[in-house]
Amino acid sequence: MKRKRGARFIGMLMVTTLLAAHVPLFVHAATLTNDKIRESEESKKQAEEERKALKSNLTDVQSILKSLEVSKSNLENYIQELDKQLDDINSKIDRLTSLISDKEFEIQTTEKELEEAKSVEETQYNAMKKRIKFVYERGEASTAEMLLSSKSFVDFLNKAEFITKISAYDKRMLDSYIAAKDMVAAKEEELVAQKAALEDAKVAVENEQNALEELMADKEKEITVFEGDITNKEAAIAEYEAMIAEQDQIIKAMEAAILEEKKRLLAENKKAIVYDGGQFKWPAPEYTRISDDYGSRTHPILGVQQFHNGVDMAAPSGSPILAAYDGEVIASSYSATMGNYIMIDHGDGLITIYMHASSVNVSPGTMVARGERIGSVGSTGRSTGPHLHFSVRLNGSYVSPWNYLS
Ligand SMILES: [Zn+2]
Numbered sequence: 001m002k003r004k005r006g007a008r009f010i011g012m013l014m015v016t017t018l019l020a021a022h023v024p025l026f027v028h029a030a031t032l033t034n035d036k037i038r039e040s041e042e043s044k045k046q047a048e049e050e051r052k053a054l055k056s057n058l059t060d061v062q063s064i065l066k067s068l069e070v071s072k073s074n075l076e077n078y079i080q081e082l083d084k085q086l087d088d089i090n091s092k093i094d095r096l097t098s099l100i101s102d103k104e105f106e107i108q109t110t111e112k113e114l115e116e117a118k119s120v121e122e123t124q125y126n127a128m129k130k131r132i133k134f135v136y137e138r139g140e141a142s143t144a145e146m147l148l149s150s151k152s153f154v155d156f157l158n159k160a161e162f163i164t165k166i167s168a169y170d171k172r173m174l175d176s177y178i179a180a181k182d183m184v185a186a187k188e189e190e191l192v193a194q195k196a197a198l199e200d201a202k203v204a205v206e207n208e209q210n211a212l213e214e215l216m217a218d219k220e221k222e223i224t225v226f227e228g229d230i231t232n233k234e235a236a237i238a239e240y241e242a243m244i245a246e247q248d249q250i251i252k253a254m255e256a257a258i259l260e261e262k263k264r265l266l267a268e269n270k271k272a273i274v275y276d277g278g279q280f281k282w283p284a285p286e287y288t289r290i291s292d293d294y295g296s297r298t299h300p301i302l303g304v305q306q307f308h309n310g311v312d313m314a315a316p317s318g319s320p321i322l323a324a325y326d327g328e329v330i331a332s333s334y335s336a337t338m339g340n341y342i343m344i345d346h347g348d349g350l351i352t353i354y355m356h357a358s359s360v361n362v363s364p365g366t367m368v369a370r371g372e373r374i375g376s377v378g379s380t381g382r383s384t385g386p387h388l389h390f391s392v393r394l395n396g397s398y399v400s401p402w403n404y405l406s
Pocket residue numbers: 292308310311312389390
């Protein structure tokens with residue numbers, strides 16, 4: 001009974017509450033469920049869209065990486081092609097330069113001969129003037145007098161012969177004078193012709209140099225465009241690191257080969273190269289400035305901190321590269337990043353590296369002396385202008401070249 005009343009009361013209360021609320025409770029609950037479903041459907045849709053966006057982003061990154069890979073290998077091919085062309089032009093310039101020095105030597109020789117011809121001309125001219133003066137001063141009368149004063153016919157004949165000989169001598173002198181003068185004229189003509197040939201050769205060299213400068217400007221532009229195009233920093237940094245890794249791989253292999261050679265020498269009781277601690281010779285004597293120093297720097301395009309493992313010395317293309325110290329050439333080769341490069345072993349784990357040369361004139365195994373010319377400054381490999389990149393390694397790590405340079 002009590003329960004029934006209670007139940008009726010609850011039932012009434014419920015109705016009252018339902019009426020008071022003005023909102024049908026069961027309808028409200030259904031709406032909530034629908035909202036939840038809609039909400040979850042919404043978030044599912046959103047997640048799907050996000051996944052789609054992520055997927056398309058991923059495709060973008062992959063295509064960027066792919067195009068970077070392609071342009072990187074294209075750039076490397078392009079750099080290699082340009083370096084080949086630079087090599088051709090450099091050897092042409094070398095040929096023309098030696099032609100010019102040959103011509104200059106010929107001109108020097110001709111000028112010496114000209115001096116000699118002039119002195120012969122002067123001597124003979126002076127001698128002839130003396131002779132003419134002598135004959136003139138003595139006059140025809142004295143000649144007749146001399147003949148008439150002959151003591152005998154034989155004496156007369158002798159004197160007549162003497163006079164004939166004197167005039168023949170004068171005639172020879174005159175011929176000789178004319179010949180000397182002709183020689184001088186011919187030499188002068190030859191000199192003029194040689195000078196003209198020299199001028200032609202010089203013009204040809206200048207044209208080749210202009211072509212070389214154009215090629216270098218093209219290369220600089222290409223590299224700048226490529227680096228400017230790189231929007232994906234990570235890919236660019238990876239590319240830079242790959243470049244450094246390539247260099248390190250080559251260099252480390254060389255150092256391992258040196259160690260092997262040292263072991264071999266020790267086994268054979270032969271002396272290995274020893275570094276005596278002396279000061280290095282400045283390797284690019286015609287350098288104009290330090291374009292990039294050794295140490296950490298902020299990459300101008302990528303804006304990240306990077307380590308520059310050498311000193312960049314800006315110098316004219318073709319100017320000498322000198323061996324910094326006595327040693328043995330252990331590498332003289334080409335790589336797409338280092339260009340034409342040379343490595344010298346100075347003993348006791350000390351190695352110097354020279355990069356971006358236009359030409360090299362030493363080969364592995366060559367012993368070089370401090371200050372000896374080993375190549376010419378250039379802009380081969382990953383370089384945007386003629387400079388020498390000079391690195392020093394000690395026991396397998398880069399060290400500051402300034403420890404050895406003054
Ligand atoms: Zn450098």
